[in-house]
Amino acid sequence: MQGDGAAGRSKARGRVHGRRPKPVRDEARNVAYDLLRAVDERDAYANLLMPTLLRERGLAGRDAALATELAYGTLRGLGTYDEIIAACSDRPPEEIDPPLLDAIRIGVHQLLKTRVPPHAAVSATVDLVRLRIGTGASKFANAILRKVATRDLHEWLPIVAPDAEQDPVGHLSVAYSHPRWITSALRDAVGGGAEETAALLAADNERPGVTLVAWPGRSTVDELVDAGAVAARYSPYAAYLPEGDPASIEAVAQGRAAVQDEASQLVALALTRPPVDGSDRLWLDMCAGPGGKAGLLDALAVEEGRHLLASDQRFHRSRLVWRATRRAGVITADGTEPAWRSGAFDRVLVDAPCTGLGALRRRPEARWRRDPASVPDLAALQRRLLGSALDAVRPGGVVAYVTCSPHLAETQAVVGDVVKRRGGAELLDAPGFLEEVDQLGDGPYAQFWPHRHGTDAMFLALLRKVS
């Protein structure tokens, strides 16, 4: 990222007659600051609020890109930045007033992760604090940022991160700005050493590219390619959009294509692939909202002469499914208290509610919001939903169990437990039904990874009901 105009100009502003120069209001930094405050104060979702803030403040082009980079980058990196702030301050970050701490974090992000010149990063942040908080606070911010600016990130890490040999998880947590419990869960799930865990955490810190899905029968990958996208690596229905607004693509604007992660497409597709004896007429998507996978399954069902029933427990989510599908029946129902006959379906998808640890790159603040205490409750619900999916499918039919989390307690532990306790189901080799994708694991489970596949970390188990 380049240094920007307003901050750059501040270098030239000398003191006039010994007085402190008037602070310059820099709108990109103000937007980043307001976004961080909204995330902290009212649990705002950064990527839902950002477009509104940019529109309200009239920011576009480079200024909008700068505001977004400062806000998202700071939210992702604040685990590392707080350790560095602690090393430069006589007060721990928890004791710094939250608005001031947020402003300092934005300054640290500029100093350590962007190409904004250090003097501009410091003076622009100090001006922001003076204008938004007060002169006393700006002196405190100035003192901290000047200390931070004495080293680059690579020099700071050995000072603030635990030793990699003695505390590998602690080291990775600070170096890659992830809560310790998430670092530990991801390391267990990826099953590799520190190097692979580091690659995964680093991928979480990158903004994901935009992937489109061409719903079969309504649009084609060729049409998306003609509109500027690039045919994707794995999914026959996917195309990557290197730049630009997806809504400006005709097929997307007309509801014939949509934005969807490639792994989401492939796990939905995998449900349709294992052969079944006898009828293959009726499919169920049991946790369908907001309708990403249901959109693709519905289009495939129409092509193949099948029918999809899509259900979600929450009414407003079912409405979104209704919009994303053409022919599917859409209902609002609790999957654990089925509204359908037992054994009614030939194929069932259960895309279970989960911690979402596989999609951290999509929501910059998500890693700080997730709570490890939610895992046991989610795992219990996931077991009930998978059990219910096995009740809903007929003997010989197929169930796909999917989570957007690689956490072992939500993936292998749930499936292994349900197969063992409930009985009447056998595990199929999921990677074998996704042969176009490499490195999904040795089976029977398939696990996508951001650092390997450039997708969300989706988990897939395929089960056949035997009785």
Ligand SMILES: C[S@@+](CC[C@H](N)C(=O)[O-])C[C@H]1O[C@@H](n2cnc3c(N)ncnc32)[C@H](O)[C@@H]1O
């Ligand atoms: C991971 S999301 C599904 C995403 C969706 N399949 C897609 O591709 O767009 C999980 C969904 O499960 C729904 N849900 C949670 N508990 C449920 C239950 N007991 N029965 C049915 N749906 C439930 C949530 O409302 C949420 O929409």
